[in-house]
């Protein structure tokens with residue numbers, strides 16, 4: 001990840017707005033950066049120790065909230081950046097949360113199932129005293145999932161000697177997970193795309209979409225967008241990409257992926273992609289397809305100054321966190337390409353995590369329909385706010401989203417009065 005890559009946008013927002021100096025100082029500095037060494041016993045009896053972090057960036061609006069990433073590239077800078085984005089995202093969505101993020105520098109593909117469980121539990125053992133439903137609430141991110149959240153939640157409860165269903169979100173349903181969390185990020189991204197299409201007076205069937213990253217967020221987005229009538233013409237993962245100019249139903253491809261196949265294997269070993277004139281692509285070439293919408297749902301820095309010239313899409317839908325580097329972002333703005341920003345587009349995940357937290361605290365259970373309705377209502381307010389703010393200010397959608405978020409945080413800082421330091 002480019003160092004401090006959201007700082008320019010945050011600085012622009014802070015400089016453009018008439019804010020008290022306190023907000024500037026607090027938003028430019030992370031509150032707590034916790035560095036840990038997380039040990040596990042390997043299956044062969046040896047000890048392995050993994051570097052790990054939790055960054056609690058800002059808690060003015062509420063307990064810090066954000067996922068935990070297991071990836072070999074995780075480091076303190078990246079985790080800080082992701083926690084800063086969570087701060088903006090939670091404020092933009094008007095959630096009573098600050099921003100946090102965690103990570104373990106590990107390649108989970110090299111661990112057995114048992115080692116993975118030990119790692120998840122060990123991470124929580126190290127963090128336990130500094131997290132909790134009123135302090136800092138972890139959730140899934142890249143390479144972590146409901147099963148891992150279940151292990152983490154169980155470890156938290158065992159140490160606390162109490163059931164604390166609001167301490168971790170993204171849990172499996174039997175442990176107090178929320179209906180709709182698995183699809184939430186894709187669902188939220190679809191609401192933003194629908195808002196854009198409505199404003200452009202475009203019928204979904206006339207909008208072609210390519211999706212980079214057919215993982216949790218990208219696959220659900222592709223399936224829901226297909227069901228809503230958008231034309232999915234390409235999907236990719238790290239190993240392969242499938243393209244069909246006439247569009248296709250991504251659901252059978254997802255079923256094959258769920259069996260553990262990567263997309264190159266889905267293409268070569270199954271019949272689900274034979275019918276509609278599919279072709280196999282190199283994953284990098286998906287970015288070059290002439291489509292209306294390029295949905296980026298893999299990792300950060302997918303589009304940088306090196307390849308921004310190859311992008312032909314008219315709209316970029318940032319489902320991943322930070323998939324467009326700041327330099328590429330500026331180049332796209334200058335070319336008139338609309339970038340729908342991560343802090344809005346992928347906020348469905350943390351919003352349903354908030355619903356899970358509320359259910360955990362109240363003991364209530366909401367149906368999938370209720371969760372979806374609440375999510376839709378929230379996006380129907382926040383997405384138009386961003387479009388309108390961008391129009392009024394003459395800025396990019398990202399700058400508009402940051403402006404709305406930073407104003408909300410600044411008001412909270414002012415309302416807290418003179419002793420508003422980070423606390424907690």
Ligand SMILES: NC(=O)C1=CN([C@@H]2O[C@H](COP(=O)(O)OP(=O)(O)OC[C@H]3O[C@@H](n4cnc5c(N)ncnc54)[C@H](O)[C@@H]3O)[C@@H](O)[C@H]2O)C=CC1
Nearest residue numbers: 142143185213214215216217236237238298320321346349
């Ligand atoms: N899962 C969630 O609820 C949320 C996820 N996000 C963000 O969305 C992004 C994806 O997260 P998840 O779907 O959870 O992760 P995931 O691990 O389920 O999926 C990531 C997918 O990207 C693919 N990928 C990696 N490099 C690629 C490349 N160069 N080209 C094409 N595909 C590539 C992987 O093969 C995998 O299929 C991350 O940036 C994450 O922070 C953001 C908000 C919530």
Ligand SMILES: O=C(O)CCC(=O)C(=O)O
Nearest residue numbers: 066067139141349350353
């Ligand atoms: O569900 C959550 O609390 C966090 C999701 C997350 O990590 C993200 O939005 O990047």
